[in-house]
Amino acid sequence: MKLNFDSFKINMPELNFDNTEKLSPMKDYIGQKRAYEAILMGLEIEQKTHNIFITGPVNTGRRTFAKNILSKYSTNKKTPRDYVYVFNFKDSMKPKAISLKSGTSKIFKKELEETVEMSFNALKKGLEGEDFSKKRTQLEQEYLFERKKIWEELKTQVEKLGFKLQFTSNGAVTIPVYEGKELTDEEYDKLPDEVKNQYEEKTTILRQLMEKTMVKITEMDKNYREELRNLEKYWALFTISGIFEELLKTYNDNSDIIEYLNEIKNDISENFPEILSDENLQKYYKKKYSVNIIIDNSAISGAPVIEATDPTYSSLIGKIEYISQMGVLKTDFTMIKPGLLHKANGGYLILDAEKILKSSYVWETLKNALMNEEIKIENLEGKIGLSVVHTLEPDPIPLNIKVIMIGEEWMYELLYSYDPDFKKLFNIKVPFDTEIELNKENAEYFSMFVKNIIKENNLKDFTKKAIEELIKYSCRLNGKNDKISAKFGLLKNIILESNYISERYSDTIPYVDGNSVKEAIKKHENMFSLYKDKIMESIKDGQLILETKGKKIGQINGLTVMEVDSYSFGVPVKITAKVYSAKQAGLLDIQRDADLSGKIHRKSTMIIENYFYSKYHLDEHMVFSASISFEQVYSMLEGDSASLAEVLSLISAVSQIPINQNIAVTGSIDQNGNIQPVGGIIEKVEGFYNVCKIQGLTGEQGVIIPCQNIKNLVLNDEVEEAIINGKFHIYSVKNVDEAIEIMTGIKAGKIDEHGNFEKDSVNYQVLEGIKRLKHLHPTKKRFLFFK
Numbered sequence: 001m002k003l004n005f006d007s008f009k010i011n012m013p014e015l016n017f018d019n020t021e022k023l024s025p026m027k028d029y030i031g032q033k034r035a036y037e038a039i040l041m042g043l044e045i046e047q048k049t050h051n052i053f054i055t056g057p058v059n060t061g062r063r064t065f066a067k068n069i070l071s072k073y074s075t076n077k078k079t080p081r082d083y084v085y086v087f088n089f090k091d092s093m094k095p096k097a098i099s100l101k102s103g104t105s106k107i108f109k110k111e112l113e114e115t116v117e118m119s120f121n122a123l124k125k126g127l128e129g130e131d132f133s134k135k136r137t138q139l140e141q142e143y144l145f146e147r148k149k150i151w152e153e154l155k156t157q158v159e160k161l162g163f164k165l166q167f168t169s170n171g172a173v174t175i176p177v178y179e180g181k182e183l184t185d186e187e188y189d190k191l192p193d194e195v196k197n198q199y200e201e202k203t204t205i206l207r208q209l210m211e212k213t214m215v216k217i218t219e220m221d222k223n224y225r226e227e228l229r230n231l232e233k234y235w236a237l238f239t240i241s242g243i244f245e246e247l248l249k250t251y252n253d254n255s256d257i258i259e260y261l262n263e264i265k266n267d268i269s270e271n272f273p274e275i276l277s278d279e280n281l282q283k284y285y286k287k288k289y290s291v292n293i294i295i296d297n298s299a300i301s302g303a304p305v306i307e308a309t310d311p312t313y314s315s316l317i318g319k320i321e322y323i324s325q326m327g328v329l330k331t332d333f334t335m336i337k338p339g340l341l342h343k344a345n346g347g348y349l350i351l352d353a354e355k356i357l358k359s360s361y362v363w364e365t366l367k368n369a370l371m372n373e374e375i376k377i378e379n380l381e382g383k384i385g386l387s388v389v390h391t392l393e394p395d396p397i398p399l400n401i402k403v404i405m406i407g408e409e410w411m412y413e414l415l416y417s418y419d420p421d422f423k424k425l426f427n428i429k430v431p432f433d434t435e436i437e438l439n440k441e442n443a444e445y446f447s448m449f450v451k452n453i454i455k456e457n458n459l460k461d462f463t464k465k466a467i468e469e470l471i472k473y474s475c476r477l478n479g480k481n482d483k484i485s486a487k488f489g490l491l492k493n494i495i496l497e498s499n500y501i502s503e504r505y506s507d508t509i510p511y512v513d514g515n516s517v518k519e520a521i522k523k524h525e526n527m528f529s530l531y532k533d534k535i536m537e538s539i540k541d542g543q544l545i546l547e548t549k550g551k552k553i554g555q556i557n558g559l560t561v562m563e564v565d566s567y568s569f570g571v572p573v574k575i576t577a578k579v580y581s582a583k584q585a586g587l588l589d590i591q592r593d594a595d596l597s598g599k600i601h602r603k604s605t606m607i608i609e610n611y612f613y614s615k616y617h618l619d620e621h622m623v624f625s626a627s628i629s630f631e632q633v634y635s636m637l638e639g640d641s642a643s644l645a646e647v648l649s650l651i652s653a654v655s656q657i658p659i660n661q662n663i664a665v666t667g668s669i670d671q672n673g674n675i676q677p678v679g680g681i682i683e684k685v686e687g688f689y690n691v692c693k694i695q696g697l698t699g700e701q702g703v704i705i706p707c708q709n710i711k712n713l714v715l716n717d718e719v720e721e722a723i724i725n726g727k728f729h730i731y732s733v734k735n736v737d738e739a740i741e742i743m744t745g746i747k748a749g750k751i752d753e754h755g756n757f758e759k760d761s762v763n764y765q766v767l768e769g770i771k772r773l774k775h776l777h778p779t780k781k782r783f784l785f786f787k
Contacts, residue, residue, distance in 0.1 A: 001707075001738075003730045005723050008713040010481045012468055013440040015447060019511050021461040026448035029065055031436035031486065039066070042428030043073055043402065048370055051403040051425050053353070055412045056432025059489030062406050063307070063350065065432070070305045070348050070404070077303035079103070080346020083295040083397050085333045087288050089263045095292075095333035097395035098256045103298035108251070109291045115247050116264070116289045119240040120282060123272050135235070143224040147217065154213045161202045161209075174206055229270075236269035264289050287334060294318075294338045294397070295345055303347035308340050311351060313361045316340050317369065318377045320392050329389055336394055341375045346400055353407025353415075366403070367421050373399050435483040438475065446471060446484060453492050459499040465514035470494065473521055476714045479682060494520055518717070528567030535562075535571055540694045544632055546572055547661040548692045548701055554578060554653030556743070557664035558630070558645035559688060559703070561680035570680065570687020572664050574631040575642065577649035579773060603640065608647055610671045611736075616767055617755075625773075626650060640668045641678035644704075647736055648743055654773075655765035659743040662701040663731070664688040673736040677708035682715060689719050689728055697722070702729030704739055737763075 017023065029036065035054070042052040054062050082105035085095040100108055155165040163174040164182055175182050176199050178191065191199075244265055251257040267289075268275065275285050297304065308315070318339035322329040340349060356362050361380060369375055374396040382391060405426065412429065415422040436442050447467050454461060462470075471484060473494060478485035485491070498520040502512040505519070538544040546557065554577040561570055605628075628646050644667035652659045666684050668676040685703050692701040705713075710732055715723070722728035733739045737748035740762050749761020757764040 001732050002702075003710065003713075003723075003732055005720060008481055008710050008730075009720075010438070010472055010475055010714065012471065013438065013443040015443060015464050015467060017447070017464060019461050019463045020447060020451045020454060020467070021511075023448055023451040025452040025455050026445060029061075029068065030442055030445040030449060032065060032433055035065065035430045035432050036069070038428060038430040039069055039404075042404075042430070043069075045428075046402075048373060049424060050427050051370065052405070052428045052430055053412055053415075053426045054404065054406045054430040054432055055409045057408060057434055057487065059487040060432055060434055061486060061488040062432045064488070066350055066404050066406065067305065067307065070350070074305050074347060075302040077347070079297050079300060079302055080295070080304070080400070082293070082297055083342070083345075084109070084291040084293050085336050085394055086260055086291050087333055089267060092332075093390070093392055095336065095392060095394045096256075096260070097294075097397050098254075098260060098291075100251075100254065100257070103296075105291070105293045105296050106298055108257070109293060111247055111250070112261075112264075112289065112291060113286070115243055116268075116286060118243050119268055120275065120286075122239050122243060123236055123268070124276050140224075140228075143220065143227075147220055150213060150216050150220070154209060157209055158206065161206055162199065163202070163206060172210065174210075232273065233269040236272045237265060240265060240268060287332075290334065292334045292336055294336065295342050297346075304344050305348045305350070306340055306344035307350040308352070308355075311340065311355055311362055312359050313365060313380045314339065316362055317365055317375055318342060320377060320379050320394075322389075331392060333392065333394070336377060336392065339375070339377075341369055341399060341401065342397065344401055345375070345397070348402045348404060350404045350406065353405045353411045356405065357411070367425065369399055370401075370403065370425050371421065372396075375399050432486070434486050435478045435480060436486055438471070438482050438484050442484065443471060446474070449488065449491075450495060453495045454499075457496060457499075459495070460502055460510065460512045462495075462498075462512045462517075463514065466498065466512050466517045469514045469517040469521075470498075472714065473517070476682060476716075479679075479712050479714065481711055481714045494524060497524055525567070528565055529569065531562075531564045532567075532569040532571075536690055536694060539691055546574055546691055546695075548688075548695045549698060550661050551658035552652075552661055553656055553658045554649055555661065556645050556649040556652070556659055557661060557688065558642040559664050559666040559680075559684035560642070561683045561687075568680065568683050570683035570685070572688050572691050573633055573642075575628065575645050575649050576631055577626060577628050577646070577653040579626040579650075579653045579769070605643075605646075607640070607669060607671055608643060608650070611647065611669060611673055612650075614671060615673060615736075616763070616770065626653065641666050641680070643667070643669050644675060644733075644736065644739060647673075648739060651740065651762065651766055652744075654769040655762055656769060657744050657746060657762055657765055660700075660745075662692075662698060663704060663729075663743060664702075665704045665739065665743070667704065667706045667733065667739070669736060675706040675708075675733050675735055675739070677706045677712075681705055681709045681712040685713065685715060685730065686719055689722065692728065697727050699727050700729075702731060704731045704733055704742060707732040707734050 039052060039054070042050050054066060056062050079102040081099045081102055083097055083099050084105050085097055088094050088096045151165075158165045158174055159177075162177055164177050166173050166175055178187075178195070244261055248258060248261055251261070268285075271285065275282055314337075316339050318341075319337050320331055321335040321337060322331045323335070324330075351366075356366065361383070376396040377394050379391065382389070403426075415426075450462055450467060450470060453459065470491065474484040474491055475481055477487055477490060494517070498512050498517045501520045501523070502509060502516040505516070535544065539546055547555075548557070556575050557572045558575045559570055560573050561568055628650060630642070645665040647669060648659060648665060651657075664684075666678055666681070668678050670676060685705070688701075688703050692698075713730065719728065723730065731742050733742065740746075740748040744762055747758070747761050749758040749763035751757055757767060
């Protein structure tokens with residue numbers, strides 16, 4: 001059936017505006033009802049098993065869809081708590097994690113810094129004051145008095161033994177006294193032996209006295225230092241307690257904060273002499289008493305929504321940094337850095353599935369965090385055993401998060417099939433549709449989407465005609481005349497480029513018009529069409545041989561689609577069939593036997609074989625040999641969309657009936673000869689039109705397509721105009737017989753009540769041709785088969 005333009009033109013909804021100037025930007029989404037319901041379920045079910053995976057092709061707006069929904073949904077959720085890391089006074093290598101009310105971590109950090117600074121100043125001022133100095137002097141005097149008393153007692157006891165106690169730079173020594181005189185070593189040696197023996201006997205007693213006294217002195221010194229420390233600590237605690245009191249009251253409902261503040265007070269009171277002794281030491285202790293903010297939600301209202309643009313192991317869970325001092329790596333709790341999981345904790349994290357899978361250890365780390373419901377910071381080099389540096393072990397932070405992963409369908413299938421943990425964690429699949437029904441409501445949403453791009457990028461407003469051209473282009477992207485494409489990323493590019501064309505070439509026009517959109521589409525496609533143009537040039541030069549006029553036996557123009565980068569275009573290909581009598585019968589598929597065909601194409605050749613057996617009731621005595629070739633095709637051939645063309649060329653070769661070269665054919669067949677839809681219809685039709693245009697339009701040229709593909713016709717203006725003016729034609733067929741009649745101009749032929757085809761029909765001539773081939777080798781059984 002020959003199609004007229006009205007049978008496949010786009011039914012453009014009526015738009016009630018002249019331009020987009022007064023339109024409001026789109027606040028919702030276009031279509032995707034199924035996806036919306038699925039993601040809403042995933043958000044409502046808060047268990048860790050129901051994280052979300054959005055599937056669909058790139059440039060369909062999946063990420064924008066997710067962000068728009070989350071931005072609305074998250075505002076009604078409770079803002080999560082802040083988290084900080086602080087010094088662990090029990091184990092400095094294990095920093096403590098403390099949670100605070102949402103948005104208070106910065107306030108607490110500042111208040112603590114001020115409190116510590118005030119405490120240091122108060123201690124310094126008090127240390128120089130009269131009150132503390134008097135108490136310390138009193139304690140020191142009592143200590144010195146008792147110490148002197150012990151030495152006096154020792155001195156008395158030593159003198160009773162006939163010695164004198166004397167203090168030197170080397171300590172206390174005893175000197176013998178004889179007849180009231182202190183003896184030198186020489187004088188002592190001259191004493192009578194019995195006198196010296198008396199002194200020697202007293203030496204043991206003297207040593208015991210000295211040792212007992214030294215023990216008393218040591219104990220007294222120890223007690224003095226302890227009393228002095230207690231005095232200093234008590235005084236320091238007394239001095240700073242009032243300063244800390246306000247902070248303790250403010251956070252009295254947070255037991256972790258209260259414990260931490262009391263630990264700071266005790267540490268200051270124990271170390272304040274050292275703290276006040278040196279400015280560098282003061283800096284060290286101020287750092288020790290500070291807090292490291294890991295999660296700060298002061299700037300958000302509701303739950304956080306975080307988008308990860310380039311997730312890595314460290315960016316996901318955080319890291320511990322180091323500094324080098326004298327060739328030694330050092331770190332502390334202030335050098336712990338948060339990751340994306342920290343920032344999104346209590347809210348939502350949007351991740352790119354492909355980047356997650358490509359980055360080392362990221363997927364496993366994400367799974368562990370979700371399964372264990374905690375964020376444990378551990379540097380990668382330590383985790384995999386590449387570092388022996390002793391490092392920090394921060395407290396894990398509890399994790400409460402909803403992860404939204406975005407990827408193509410194959411990524412979801414890959415994870416679902418090969419990772420059991422994926423099934424436990426991602427039970428919500430959000431299928432993102434690639435097409436949206438073209439109706440008035442969606443056309444209005446589409447216009448508001450364009451207004452969004454205009455407002456975001458400060459562009460000119462678009463006319464109604466420009467919007468209609470964008471809708472048509474969207475239908476071309478989708479390959480259907482009743483549905484627009486959901487690939488809004490590609491549409492955004494055309495919108496931007498249309499504005500550029502309008503600014504550059506039509507700057508006197510206040511709006512972007514339809515002609516600017518057409519020109520932008522043309523220039524955009526021209527960026528990618530170099531290879532197509534080279535092929536068309538080779539057709540024009542006669543290097544790629546195609547015929548678009550006249551009739552040929554066993555030769556037909558099939559239609560193929562080539563894809564270079566993201567650009568697809570149609571290229572006709574000459575398909576030839578030859579039949580002959582041979583001792584070894586069979587049908588040779590040249591592409592298959594040359595290893596230039598894929599599995600689907602090989603399948604289609606088997607279907608052709610079965611169709612012939614069924615259609616013409618072949619038996620083992622009705623055989624012939626034949627070959628089919630795709631001429632000047634040197635790359636891999638895949639698909640079954642040329643099977644109708646192959647059948648027609650084979651029918652022509654067997655029946656010796658010529659077929660039209662001015663009509664190209666696409667379509668798949670089943671074993672009963674019914675035509676099945678194929679892909680790439682737009683590219684195929686326009687591809688053959690371009691070849692006909694190069695070789696000269698006759699008004700007889702056209703294309704045969706499956707009837708199911710009529711809705712896929714969204715042709716460019718030039719081809720549409722040629723069809724309207726009768727210079728180019730499109731035929732739709734339901735079965736092989738309909739295609740036979742179009743291609744030969746002869747009726748296909750039906751089977752009568754005796755099981756015979758109508759005489760002089762094409763099918764009748766096919767059987768006659770097979771009989772002729774049979775008579776050339778009548779003695780040997782032959783079979784039609786595909787090698």
